[in-house]
Amino acid sequence: MKSNHADYNSLSPFELKDLLIDAGSKNKKGNKLLNAGRGNPNFTCTIPRRAFHRLGLFAIEESEYSFSYLSSGIGGVPKHDGIVSRLEQYCIRNEEYLGISFIKKALSYIEDQLGIDREEFTKEIVEAILGCNYPVPPRMLALTEEVVKHYLIKEMGCNQKTNEFDLFAVEGGTAAMRYIFDSMKQNFILEKGDSVAIGVPAFTPYMEIPLLKNYSLNEIHIKSSEENGWQYTDEELNKLLDPNIKVFFCINPSNPASVKLDDRCLNKIAEIVSKHPDLIILTDDVYGTFANKFTSLFSVCPYNTILVYSYSKYFGATGWRLGTIAINKNNVIDDKIKKLNQLQHNELHDRYASLTKNVDELKFIDRLVADSRAVALNHTAGLSTPQQIQMLLFSIFSLMDVEDKYKTIVKTVIERRDSVLYKELGGSALTNNNIVGYYTLLDLVSIASKLYNKDYGEWIQNNINETDFIFNIAEKYGVVLLPGKGFGSDSASGRVSLANLNEVEYAMIGKVFKDELDYIYNNEYMKSSK
Template sequence: MSARGEGATTRNTYELQGAVAAAARASGHPVLDGGRGQPNWTVTTPRAAFFRLGEFAVGATGATSAITTADPYWGTAPAADGLATRLAAELAVDPAPGARFLVDAVQWGQDELGFEADAWVAELVRGVLGAGYPAPNRILRHVERVLEAYLVDVAGAEPGPPGRFRLFATEGGAAAMAYVFRTLQENRLIRRGDRIAIATPIFTPYLEIPLLEDFGFDVVELRSAHNADHRFDEHTLEALRDPRIKAFFVVNPGNPDSRAIRPARLAQLRDLVLRDRPDLIVVADTAYATFVDGFRSILAELPRNVILVHSFSKNFGATGNRLGFVAVGDDTVADELIAAQDDVDQEAARRRYGSITSDVPALPFVSRLVADSREVALHNITGLATPDQVQMTLFALAHLMPEGQAQRAAIRTELAARHRALLGPLEVEPPGGNDAQYYALIDLAGVVTACHGADAMTALAERADPGDIPMLLARDHGVVVMPGAGFGGLTWDVRVCLAALTLDELAAVGSAIRAVVDRLVTG
């Protein structure tokens, strides 16, 4: 094995995380948890707007009750006619930030997307009340228009007419990921034993799901360049020319390393797919896209081939909200592949989806995705809770409206400062490139070499187990980090979530790592 431990793995990632966290709590030191990917901020104004909208909606419901006006316990959702005017009048005398944001959000939908005021406000009001099943069940109509605009901006796609992408609102990015895996398999676009490619290191479930008994895929890892200013070396993506690879799974920007794929590699991937692999399905997770200035996604290059997964948990500090979506192009290659299937596969689809429609061959991939999210039998009551769709819409509007750009720039500046604070005691530099800087993937072998020399690292690799370092940090310093090997990375790497800790706390984490490394070297 090389000094850096290429290709090595460790014990179960979540088991180890629990053990390390427990050791940190028992250490007697203040716990500095840089292990979980949860930010230490929360975005307040679109949340305040959500609750202010709810206050208006409840008041309007009681005022228009068709049941009784004597008992305030009961109410009915108000009619759309005149609702926008009523909301505007109530908000006009409310100077609170949430109310001002809500005024601007409603107006933005009218000005930028051409929404009719009453229909737009009525969807928000009924949605925040949860006063009916999601209809359409895939995603509410105005919500989809807002989220498509958000998607185009976040993904760096070219502006164009609405309807180019179809979205399915989900219970966060994790649910979106699970639904995509299931629907690809149920529709025999990827079968048991088929080969898929995964860009590693990667968020752990992308490594674990394909190996579950239900799926049983043959996994080819496309490894990222280590500690470099680019994500992939020149020839890495050439492996996708192999026609046996049915799908390519990638988190971009990455996790545990948070680099985005640079433009030259995106162009290479685009040309490869268009020329040699027009049938390739690319599943791209973009949870960290907002942290890279000028980010351009694979979706922007290959809209027909990409199934995009997105989460609002990171940028908006909404890990508990569980808000996300799946997006596919209106002319997705998945529909083309389904249409070309043989009679056996078509008959299997008819048996599965026949309760939804009499014309199963015409049922789009995204509609199958919605049905599969509730095992088809509960298709009539699928869909993300409407209050959640409204909160997601307000988050998206916070991104799209003029103040959003300044807020994103402030977060990026803060994360860059935190990154420098962490690495300062370690005498190494950030890898550079298009880095979201949400995480830092620290090459401990590089730290040892920088601080003590190459010979010291060679000697340390002979006698030390890098898998012990997270436990040493927890036990002796109260510091929680994640081993890079748990993500399919290198054994001498550890991941620290820059978003989870303050600048001073990250400086303390850096000092703790340096102390452990120094002690290991000096024996």
């Protein structure tokens, strides 16, 4: 059948989003716009935020105390002597406020459980939350890095010790990806024409980055499918044995399928790495905190893997732009740099000469920091210090939540939304230990086959354009989904974020999806069958 929106098929889903929102806001039924196209959660983690603002008020008092002889409105750098005692007294004076109890517990926890001196810790957080100094070290504040390492070890299922890897605090996961690709190019790890593999379906921009002119990489897809539980088959993973593939780019748990890699996949990738020891793995594990017993490739293949983690989704903090890059101290990229030819070494010496006399010993993660500020501005690099403190407080909150009460609540919220959505579609959501459910893909063919029959499903596959379907439910009902094929899915589908609307609204989305399939069945399929 003729498509009404064929011109949009080549657009990225996130470019299509604004057109769909515009169509949905003018929908024929006059319904409230339901935008399930973007994964910004409508829940936030409040206790660490309360603590952040209470600490901020204490830090301002400390600043004003330093310059108390001056007129009001002017403060100085907080005095270090006696600062812990003053913070404890501040907590006593303000114990009725939520967030104060958390601060008191955090001071006890970091000393008792992590072995961090509370005086040094208090000095760091008070000065940092004021933002009165540059980030020093620029890569990440020292004690903040130690706490975040413990958090990642807990949440990413890591078997590393904190002294085995380094962190770079960055402005969210997207900044992390940009920095990594740019530094790999600058350091001759990736050159134009090189092959990179990416697990699909995948977050669309990650598929677009390698194809940009400044990279011009050859992209190879490692495919997963609903039929295989959104896991990679051994046959697909064996593509990684090709020595020409320099990097395997993986989102785990996946986006949009929202499924974590199972043990078979993890073990198979480890086996492949043993045969292709130069392979670099870049894993984005932002949704790992929503999974049951999550294990990152960073733990399975530590020498080969760069971990990117963002606090955006789990803590409802997309606007904070909090992310980290983790790289083991002993890693494949540093070893690759050592093996570069003399001409390449000479060029890198010129690039990083302003940072150190011994460029050969400059670690890749420190090159990342420098490259993020075009090297010359390395001294002003680093994530803002108040951002780092909010990251620190989120981390401590999770570490102290030994019963995972917060995790249980947010997972339950998402699972309930998933359940009501699929109930309206005449079935139930798939459930197994690998499914995270932050997103889901509503497969047109699969759902049509279940609601009616296999013949109708096949007819949908051959006659209905995915983009048309997505636009139709926006224009008719005011529901915005993103097209699954735009994320590399082989089948026509709509991606639904289960994080950003209320439960009753997901029931409405399920009903709308079914209503449109009913309409097509009665007005197009049945007529074509006569």
